[in-house]
Every structure is written in structure tokens, then in C-alpha cells.
Amino acid sequence: MTRPFEPPSVEEVTNLLRAVIDPELGSDVVDLGMASCRSVSADGFVVIDVKLTIGGCPLRAQIKKDIETRVATHPGVRGVKIEWGEMTSDERSATMAKARWNARERAPETEVAATTRVIAVSSGKGGVGKSSVTVNLAAAIAAQGYTVGVLDADIWGFSVPRMLGIDQRLEAERDEESGRPKILPNTRTVGKGLLKVVSTGFLVDDEGTALMWRGLMLTKALEQFLRDVSWGEMDYLLIDMPPGTGDVQMGLARLLPRTDMVIVTTPAVSAQKVAIRAADMARRSFLRIAGVIENMSTFVCEHGSQYPLFGVGGGQALADEIGAPLLGQIPIEPTVAAGGDAGEPVSLAGSGPAADAFRAIADQIVRETVPPVQMAGCSARQEVGETPVTISPRG
Ligand SMILES: Nc1ncnc2c1ncn2[C@@H]1O[C@H](COP(=O)(O)OP(=O)(O)OP(=O)(O)O)[C@@H](O)[C@H]1O
Ligand SMILES: [Mg+2]
Known part of the structure; x- marks a missing residue:
């Protein structure tokens, strides 16, 4: 007995995306403004926009794999397409500022690090x-x-x-x-x-x-x-x-x-x-x-x-x-x-x-x-003059 096919809502996909953590910035990709769900078709095809801080970001492969593992396992998802983009320098500054703010100011909900x-x-x-x-x-x-x-x-x-x-x-x-x-x-x-x-x-x-x-x-x-x-x-x-x-x-x-x-x-x-x-x-x-x-x-x-x-x-x-x-x-x-x-x-x-x-x-x-979060650093971020963010263990 199989149930009628039901694609996820954009909200559901967004929630799944929240589990994708940028290991270097220590926050999830939705919060950082790096990923968003553009659309879900009636037949279960999901389009996700991902903007990397820099085009050649070495984390690209990991982010892709993470997004696919999370989103594609929803029974209502038949395919996931990632539309890659690169942040403008303003967007990049906003993301880094958000990450820094998160690391310093946000009271963590739990003592479990974002990378766990x-x-x-x-x-x-x-x-x-x-x-x-x-x-x-x-x-x-x-x-x-x-x-x-x-x-x-x-x-x-x-x-x-x-x-x-x-x-x-x-x-x-x-x-x-x-x-x-x-x-x-x-x-x-x-x-x-x-x-x-x-x-x-x-x-x-x-x-x-x-x-x-x-x-x-x-x-x-x-x-x-x-x-x-x-x-x-x-x-x-x-x-x-x-x-x-x-x-x-x-x-x-x-x-x-x-x-x-x-x-x-x-x-x-x-x-x-x-x-x-x-x-x-x-x-x-x-x-x-x-x-x-x-x-x-x-x-x-x-x-x-x-x-x-x-x-x-x-x-x-x-x-x-x-x-x-x-x-x-x-x-x-x-x-x-x-x-x-x-x-x-x-x-x-x-x-x-x-x-x-x-x-x-x-x-x-x-x-x-559920592969572990790998801590591969995105050295490219430092090259563009951004101060790296230290992740507090309480993430
Ligand atoms: N594959 C197995 N082969 C043999 N015995 C098993 C197996 N799996 C579990 N058991 C035994 O069955 C009993 C119940 O297992 P367990 O306590 O892990 O279940 P549980 O779902 O956590 O139970 P509860 O709902 O009470 O918390 C235990 O005595 C355990 O040793
Ligand atoms: Mg038990």
C-alpha cells in the first residue's frame, strides 16, 4: 500500500535546508542567506538557489551533497536542482556580518554545537x-x-x-x-x-x-x-x-x-x-x-x-x-x-x-x-579579505 504522492511545501524544503550547516561559518545556510527554495513543482521537482560567498568555494561539493541528502530523501521529492550563484560583495558582507553576529551574540538554543x-x-x-x-x-x-x-x-x-x-x-x-x-x-x-x-x-x-x-x-x-x-x-x-x-x-x-x-x-x-x-x-x-x-x-x-x-x-x-x-x-x-x-x-x-x-x-x-560535518576551511574567504569567524563550541 503506497500513499498518494504529495510534494513538500516550500516551507518544508526550507526546514530541511536548515540542517545544512556551513561548517566554517557555523550557521545554517538559510540563516546565512546562502540557500533558499525557489520552487517545488506539482510532480515533486525542487529548485534551490545557492549563492556561494565566492565562486570557487571549496565547500561547494559538500554543500551540494548535504543539500541533496537532506532534501532528496523527502518521499515527495523526485528531483533536486541547484541553481548556483555567487554573492555580490554586499551580500557577502551581509553574510559574514550575520555569521559574526551569530557567533558572538545569539544565545544558543542548546549546548549542542551547530556542527554536531x-x-x-x-x-x-x-x-x-x-x-x-x-x-x-x-x-x-x-x-x-x-x-x-x-x-x-x-x-x-x-x-x-x-x-x-x-x-x-x-x-x-x-x-x-x-x-x-x-x-x-x-x-x-x-x-x-x-x-x-x-x-x-x-x-x-x-x-x-x-x-x-x-x-x-x-x-x-x-x-x-x-x-x-x-x-x-x-x-x-x-x-x-x-x-x-x-x-x-x-x-x-x-x-x-x-x-x-x-x-x-x-x-x-x-x-x-x-x-x-x-x-x-x-x-x-x-x-x-x-x-x-x-x-x-x-x-x-x-x-x-x-x-x-x-x-x-x-x-x-x-x-x-x-x-x-x-x-x-x-x-x-x-x-x-x-x-x-x-x-x-x-x-x-x-x-x-x-x-x-x-x-x-x-x-x-x-x-x-548522515555524514559528519567536515571542517574543510574555505580559504577563499580569507583571500577576499574577510575575517574568518570562530565558531563557538556552543554554536
Ligand atoms: N536484535 C536483538 N536480539 C536479541 N535481543 C534483543 C535484540 N534487540 C533488542 N534485544 C533485547 O530486547 C529487549 C528490549 O530491547 P531495548 O531495551 O533495546 O528496546 P527499547 O525499544 O529501547 O525498549 P523500551 O521501549 O522499553 O525503551 C532488551 O532486553 C534487549 O537486550
Ligand atoms: Mg529503551
Whole structure:
């Protein structure tokens, strides 16, 4: 069953463009006046105007790729055409002034730098493996040498601390600029990479105590974690979303509109209706859906026999329905649960189909689906006599 074709509005495309960050100027290309959506045709062809600060800007290829990855994945987009232009010297001065102003004056909405890619792991219903997927992908991406934040947004039902084998209390320090206390995330080194982890599990003694927090508004908690944690530099921030996400997702869309959603589902085709609701919710708040991950897929025993315990085809069906790519299938395997219990994500040192599947999805994310923001400097800007802008880590 496929839905009727519906191209995005100009507003939707503009929102997707806001996730494209000029790495050197540290702001998004819409805000900087570099990109705008010119038109969307009824049959889904999008024309985007991009004005580079200087014609031969070395960031051109990256900006192009970023725009295409963001915009073309909307199911209502059949093609993206970029009309390139070059800024006049007045426009260039305005852009540089805006970037400088942003860097100095604008109170950042969150402590998450503009250059950090944000991926929220969500699902329609509980128990499908959001937390397992979050920690395994975070670990596998960190193993490639990246700094990866993990925000456990499952305030009452946190499981990230156990799954990553971290249990220290969080410490705070006073922020020199604002004088306000900032929470320091717990860290764990993974090869050349680093995990930075925050969870309510680091604030309370046990999951029972966490239940007493039921009165606490979920969105407030998320907001605090995004604003009051000293996240520092990160290539990625992965967010483990709570089940049944409505409010939290809306809060996230407001605070970090550039967030990419990954939807986890099981292979049972009948379970897709619930997952579709999660996807719809994301779309309504203009969050891009980067892809679908099918978890608890066919178990293959050591003799090679296949056991599709939870059915077959659900991930692909969901991906087709919502027009997002299927990023991979993770078989059901005792090593996943055991790794979670032991605090050693199977994607790190584990072997077998599940470990391989996690690593392959991490690769695909880094390579293609949500590539890290590269800090290639545009030296041409300095040649034209513009003062380079220093990006504050709070972007
Ligand atoms: N591929 C898998 N193979 C085997 N066990 C798995 C797999 N994925 C997850 N599990 C196990 O299933 C249980 C539920 O997984 P997990 O906690 O990651 O789901 P969740 O969606 O985060 O749940 P909740 O909605 O409660 O937060 C855990 O015990 C986990 O170890
Ligand atoms: Mg969970």
C-alpha cells in the first residue's frame, strides 16, 4: 500500500535546508542567506538557489551533497536542482556580518554545537530495541574515531547506563561565561573515539526511584539535557527516545530542528501501523526521517537454519510506506541482549551477524545517510579579505 504522492511545501524544503550547516561559518545556510527554495513543482521537482560567498568555494561539493541528502530523501521529492550563484560583495558582507553576529551574540538554543549531527532513535511502540540500537550504533560510530554523544531521553525507563556499562554520578561545574552550573557528561573511550553519555540513570539510584519522577515533564527534562549539559565538541549526538514519543519529539523539533530520525521496527508487518504513526509525527514537526532499521529480524542458527521469529518484511514495508531507506536488518541474537546486560555493546568487539549488521549500519550512516560535518576551511574567504569567524563550541 503506497500513499498518494504529495510534494513538500516550500516551507518544508526550507526546514530541511536548515540542517545544512556551513561548517566554517557555523550557521545554517538559510540563516546565512546562502540557500533558499525557489520552487517545488506539482510532480515533486525542487529548485534551490545557492549563492556561494565566492565562486570557487571549496565547500561547494559538500554543500551540494548535504543539500541533496537532506532534501532528496523527502518521499515527495523526485528531483533536486541547484541553481548556483555567487554573492555580490554586499551580500557577502551581509553574510559574514550575520555569521559574526551569530557567533558572538545569539544565545544558543542548546549546548549542542551547530556542527554536531543529531540522530534520534525512535519507534512506534516500546520494546523493539531503540536503546540497543542507540548504544550499538553510538559505539560503532565512536570506534571509527568519532566523538559521539548519547542522550538517554527515556527519563523513566532509562537503560543506556547499563547497556554502556557506565554508572558514575554526573558531575557539574560552573560555566565561566554564564555563571550557571553545567552538567559534565560521563565519558567512555572507544578506540580513538569517545562516547559522552547523559542519562537520568546517572542521577537516581535505581529504576524504581526514576518512576517517582513521573510528575516531571518529559519535554522539560529533554530541554535541560540539551541546554544544561556541557556537551562540547561532538561529531554526532544519538538520542534514545522514550516509547510513545509525542511531546518529546515536538520538543526536540523545536530545540534541534535539524535532527534526523531513525525509526526502529520489528519484522512483523502487522506492527507497521504503529511505526507509521511515529513517522507521521516526525513529518508533521518537519523532522527528516533518515531511515528505518529492522530489529529482531530472522534468527540464523549455527547450522544455517533460519527462524523468522517475529515475521518477515516489516522493515522494508515500513520503509516503502514512508519513503525512507531501509538502513539494515539486525537479526535476533542472544549476543545483543547479553552485550546489553554486560555493558559491552556487541557492535564493539562482538562477532556474528548482529554485530556485523550494527557495524554496517554505522558505516552507512557515516558514509552516506548522515555524514559528519567536515571542517574543510574555505580559504577563499580569507583571500577576499574577510575575517574568518570562530565558531563557538556552543554554536
Ligand atoms: N536484535 C536483538 N536480539 C536479541 N535481543 C534483543 C535484540 N534487540 C533488542 N534485544 C533485547 O530486547 C529487549 C528490549 O530491547 P531495548 O531495551 O533495546 O528496546 P527499547 O525499544 O529501547 O525498549 P523500551 O521501549 O522499553 O525503551 C532488551 O532486553 C534487549 O537486550
Ligand atoms: Mg529503551
